[in-house]
Amino acid sequence: MIKSIFTIEIEMNSVSKHLFLLLFFFSSITIALAQKDTNTITVLTYNIYHGEDPANRGTSNLDEIAALILQYSPDVVAMQEVDSMTTRTAGVYGKKVDLVQELAKLTGYSGYFAKAMDYAEGGYGEGLLVKGEAIFSTQNLPIPHGGEPRAAAWAEFKLSNDKKIAIAGTHFCHEFEENRIAQVKEISKVAGQSNLPVIWAGDLNLRPDSEAYRSIIGTWKDAGSDPTPYSPTFGSLKDGPRIDYVWFDPSKFTLESYQVLDVPFSDHYPVLVTLKFK
Template sequence: MIKWGLTLLLFTFSTAHSQQTIKILSYNIFHGEQAYKKGEPNIDSVAGLINKYKPDLAAFQEVDSATGRSESIYKVHTDFIAELARKTGMHGFFGKAMDYDGGGYGEGLLTNKPARATVKILPTPKGGEPRALIYIDYPLSKKKKIVFAGTHLCHQFEENRIAQVTEINKTFESVKLPVILCGDLNFTPDKEPYRILSTAWNDAAILKGDPQLTFSVDNPKVRIDYAWLKKGHTFKVVDVQVLPYDYSDHKPVLITLEIQ
């Protein structure tokens, strides 16, 4: 009996030890400006949000890097992600989708551990604003990694969004690691891009059973900000919160996951 009890204890410890909990934030930050207070910076508010909730990983959309627009808001050319990393003690990565106003515009990631980022430009067959996908290999532990990705899909053309989710599926189809994709995807769950993405991914809010509206912050009517979990891996969705902050025109989404 003693030997059996010891074996059970070791098995229980091993199972618990192999599960890791991570917290993830996804936020469209309206190029670093308070959406309803023109000319007012929001970086300190966003940094305060991060320091309060302490995500391990964060994905940001509508990110300016050293643009004339950022200078008009902050009175100096500002690399938003680098400055946000400094204010939070995290590691920052910028994924430029396009040149804009003397600098760059695109996606940003923050992580609480060092990593290396890859940036991929997504297709825009109908034209319109360029879009990017940024992703990293994130070390959960010395022996386990996941892939964390962020993107912001086309707001203008459905054909572009379909091409972009198709490209995202292709990008990660052969990846063996667990993959988490976050961002403002500019489609609702009743649209074709959602169906295409759902062939390879699970919608974290649906898994949790409590999807909430994310846009616009002053009068939420749609859910277009998501966390997606690549199928074929063991994710437990502990919590999905749409946070009540008005620093942008989108609400921030906070996701807590257990990964086996």
């Protein structure tokens, strides 16, 4: 569905494209709201490749990502590789752009940017989009072996069924296993201190057979471990690695659905998970 829509868009002028997207957004919201179980929470995690189409460098991918979000209508979106007011965004958009706030405008969600590091005259890190109001915060993660600074974006918010939830979106180190193990420990520590049901998600740059994966202990459940244990999320859907995850506490939730979405807007594939409250 997504592919055919955006093939048609190529032939439209800019005004027609945005009108078409708006109509698509509102029709998608109506369908999603009609189908949604009020005792569930749906999470989308997506590495958005700093707001640029990897197959067409210099071109934005935000309209397509916004359409995807509004089609599936998740309660929360965790995003990685997010730029805020960088010269890199200026090269794509003609001016410096805060990608989270642009997506918040396009979707109607509340947005939060958690800066992991200074980059290109702006910031680089994680983003969260949440339906409704939320209390946001940033957790800085350890890098004992050095390398790029890393962070987690946290949100506490109330769902439409009045249940409260805490969620973290993060992006672990891509270079050193020692860093990833330390980052797992810190995320788990903060999550364990919450008195709310907790979900955490993101591009963890680790594979299911890694030491860092095995270091994730306690009550955490990998949403992709049972239904599709080898479903790739990066590079190729045929033989790429699985490095993007959603983790939850099985004493608080049961898994309703797990999908890796086949869309070409980044070098990663979005992971969509629906959990049901126990």
